[in-house]
Amino acid sequence: MEQPTNLWRDAWKRLRRNKLALAGLAVVAFLVFVAAFGPWLAPHDYLSQNLDLRSVPPQAAHWFGTDDLGRDVLSRLIYGARTAFLVAVAVTLIAVGIGVILGAIAGFYGGTFDRFVMWFTDMTMSVPQLLLVVVINASLKQPISTWMETQYLASLNPIWRNTMLADFVLVFGSMALISWPPYARLVRAQVLSIRSRPYVTAARALGLTNRIILARYVLPNAMGPLVVAVSAGLGTAMVLESAFSFLGVGVTPPTPSWGNMISDGLRVWTNSPHLLVAPAAVLAVVTVAFNFLGDGLNDALNPKGQK
Amino acid sequence: MTQTLLSIKGLSKRFDLRAGAFGQTAITVHALDDFTADIRAGETLSLxxxxxxxxxTTGFCLLNLHRPSGGSVIYDGQDIAGLDEDAMRPFRRDLQIVFQDPYSTLNPRMTIGEALSEPILFHKLATKAELPARLAQLLADVGLTPAFARRYPHELSGGQRQRVAIARALACQPRFIVCDEAISALDVSVQAQILNLLLDLQDKYGLTYLFIAHDLAVVRHISDRVGVMYLGRLAELAPARDLFARPLHPYTRALLSAVPEPDPRAARSRQRLEGEVPSPLNPPQGCRFHTRCPLARDPCKTKVPAWREVAPDHRVACHAVTGKDQTNWETP
Amino acid sequence: MxxxxxxxxxxxxxxxxxxxxxxxxxxxxxxxxxxxxxxxxxxxxxxxxxxxxxxxxxxxxxxxxxxxxxxxxxxxxxxxxxxxxxxxxxxIGFIFQDPMTSLNPVMRVGDQIVEALVYQKNMAKPAAMARAVELLDLVGIPAPAERARAFPHELSGGMRQRVMIAMGLAGHxxxxxxxxxxxxxxxxxxxxxxxxxxxxxxxxxxxxxxxxxxxxxxxxxxxxxxxxxxxxxxxxxxxxxxxxxxxxxxxxxxxxxxxTLAGAAMARxxxxxxxxxxxxxxPPGCPFAPRCAQATAVCQTVPRLAPVPGSDPRHRVACPVVLQELT
Incomplete structure (x- = not known):
């Protein structure tokens, strides 16, 4: 009888045999590395313009060429990776946090709270993400920027000049607030099924408190599918960030984002195709990598699903 | 006569299920109806x-793992039926349970040592310093070496896991253990080992068992008293020797005759019970066994038979039985 | 034979x-x-x-x-x-342990038997249906014609196992x-x-x-x-x-x-x-040797089934130790 046991070690063994997932893992690891050490890796300042070298194709000094303002594309891609990764991690962390807490409590205790959470989850899921972000962008962004400007003028503290702060807190905060429902549902379903396992009943029979049972008996056993969902969720959040930035409701230029680089590149692609190809290719590779990794984790953590 | 450990009166459990798209239809399952019996200190009572x-359900309701819908369970002079978790906690130490499925009874993420330490530390039954010695003692009690403390459940066989589950129950130093089909899922050659272990521990620690099983042959060998249940109700309760030698309730007789005997000659001629157990969603009126009972008469269809002591310590719920070896239909 | x-x-x-x-x-x-x-x-x-x-x-x-x-x-x-x-x-007919998972839950039980008959015996559907009802009758299902139209979940465990047996018997x-x-x-x-x-x-x-x-x-x-x-x-x-x-x-x-139910009741x-x-x-050799009280050095080689002397001619056992004792 094979049991899902030393889950992580077994899963790693199975993952290692899956070449696609390993490739995905490598790309993701590289992305994390680039995002973490971006400022040291980038060959140029992502903002410095060299008007003598505008829209040049890839060459020795600029591996991926320069854009129409003469900025180094590679450096902007590297900083774009920082943006994408930061957004993805922040959005996913907040969403997972909300989802796990609500889902676990709803699934474990059931009753009225469960019904309320499920109702709230369904409500939230019915809000179209794009629409919400556009609405927030249109209604709240301007007043907040104005308010931050006045704060800056009053205090002269440079933190109020940071537009990224407004972007993140507003747009991606709101994104996080509507992307928790899948996590909540997943965790609730897991907890519901684990709650009735004999070892949980045994823990109750031992007199342990609900908090101990939830933390030590239920949640650790619910982690497998959550890890898969988080891996897929990170990829999705990155694509979403790019999509919003592409549409002009995400990160505000000049902060580099793959989305607004693609959007800029689209306008000039007949003359300078590299401006479109480079960010689009990077986005595609990273997205595919996250999907491969997610699939691989899924197979590794749920070996029974395989043939 | 020995002391009563748990006095159970009228214990009942109904499960309300909701059906229909809006949960508008409520279905009630009568899982346990009016269970009345005393469990005596030091005995093995089998169901x-x-x-x-x-x-x-009886075992779960006794321990408040299912909240009973009615009735009382007197333990130590207090009614523990339906106590909430906090009020129940002090009693949990004394009243323990061992489950059927050895594969899911242990948390797969905890080593055996962690699993056994949990109740000891939680109930402050030993200090951190005393813990290793206590663990070794518990493992030795169930016939395992101290090295098992570092292992994970998946590294153990079914029988070993069940030993650990028993050790976990013992960790609380209980007086009473519900063995809920504790050996049913084990291999035949391992069942006898675990059974013997349970009996040894009973002698050593003066434990009282409620032994829940479907295998009558096993029950005959280890029980002091046996209760036979049918569709949520007690049909008969008697000392094991009496029950197997002189079963009074027609269901008990049918059940006994259905047990396969390891004897090729005896096995081929036996009386058979017709039909199947009716659904607990819609149990028959009156005596719940009347739809399959060879003795059933009119009163059985309407009147619930009384729970009566028809011989010393031998109780039966049947209109047809008035005394030992007697069936009386003239005066129902 | x-x-x-x-x-x-x-x-x-x-x-x-x-x-x-x-x-x-x-x-x-x-x-x-x-x-x-x-x-x-x-x-x-x-x-x-x-x-x-x-x-x-x-x-x-x-x-x-x-x-x-x-x-x-x-x-x-x-x-x-x-x-x-x-x-x-x-x-060769097969009956499995769990009739709930061995029967198709979305198909009427009669149709499942009919399918087996049509496939195995090339029977026409109406004839197969009649035969399916006969088979259900044969395995002791009351009102077989009606039960043939039931879905597996509408039957009790015992009835489902009877249906499984009927399916196992379908090809005779x-x-x-x-x-x-x-x-x-x-x-x-x-x-x-x-x-x-x-x-x-x-x-x-x-x-x-x-x-x-x-x-x-x-x-x-x-x-x-x-x-x-x-x-x-x-x-x-x-x-x-x-x-x-x-x-x-x-x-x-x-x-x-x-x-057992017969014989002396002993606690242990x-x-x-x-x-x-x-x-x-x-384990190498006789697989039972590690648990066997009678195991000797002989048991390190894999034992072969051999007739038991002085017993029924069809009685064979794979244990050189007991065979030695008997001869």
């Missing part, structure tokens, strides 16, 4: 019956 | 990450026309795999790697999957293999099913192989019993011989540890120490 008879 | 089924030296391997693991190691078994054979063993002893291998229903990664299985003159192990499909159902097989068909059922229902299979065997003149872990159950059913342990047959004898003079230490231990049952080895982790 037998077919699936859906309420034997496991 | 001629042998209907003869298995010789059957080996079955599981493909594991670190190479194949042997789970069935050289099983020899034979079954006569009209005979019923009980195969008894604990979980993981290979009793089900042995029978599944005959009809080509082994799970993925598990393969019969050696030996032969002659059924009515043909080697089942060498047959193409197409030919096997024909044998399955029409010559010469051999019916029952894989623990009563394990999921209550005792009173189990007794009904055992009686039913015994009656049907006589009525339809079939051979029956009944796989079980329950020695007591098989006592009332089988003509002959083969006891399996860790992928080998350790003892094979007529049913009365097994119960009257069990010879292999494992059979003896198993019978001694079996609680004699038990076999240790646990059966996991499938594919058989």
């Amino acid at each position: 037998v019956g077919e699936s859906g008879c309420g034997k496991s | 001629t042998a209907l089924l003869e298995i010789k030296g059957l080996t079955i391997d599981i493909a594991r990450d670190n190479g194949p693991a042997r789970v069935v190691d050289g099983i020899d078994l034979s079954l006569d026309e009209g005979e019923s054979l009980g195969i008894v063993g604990e979980s993981g002893c290979g009793k089900s795999l042995t029978m599944l291998s005959l009809v080509g229903l082994l799970p993925n990664r598990i393969k019969a790697t050696g030996g032969k299985a002659m059924f009515a003159g043909r080697d089942l192990l060498k047959m193409s999957s197409r030919d096997l499909r024909k044998v399955r159902g029409s010559e 097989p010469r051999l019916l293999i029952a894989d623990e068909p009563t394990t999921a059922l209550d005792v009173t229902i189990q007794a009904q099913i055992v009686d039913l299979v015994r009656e049907l065997k006589d009525k339809l003149k079939m051979s029956v192989v009944w796989i079980t872990h329950d020695l007591a159950l098989i006592a009332g059913l089988a003509d002959r019993i083969a006891v399996l342990y860790a992928g080998t047959v350790v003892e094979d004898a007529p049913v009365s011989v097994i119960f009257d003079r069990p010879t292999h230490p494992y059979t003896r231990g198993l019978l001694a540890s079996l609680p 049952l004699p038990s076999i120490g240790g646990t059966p080895p996991e499938p594919g982790r058989r």
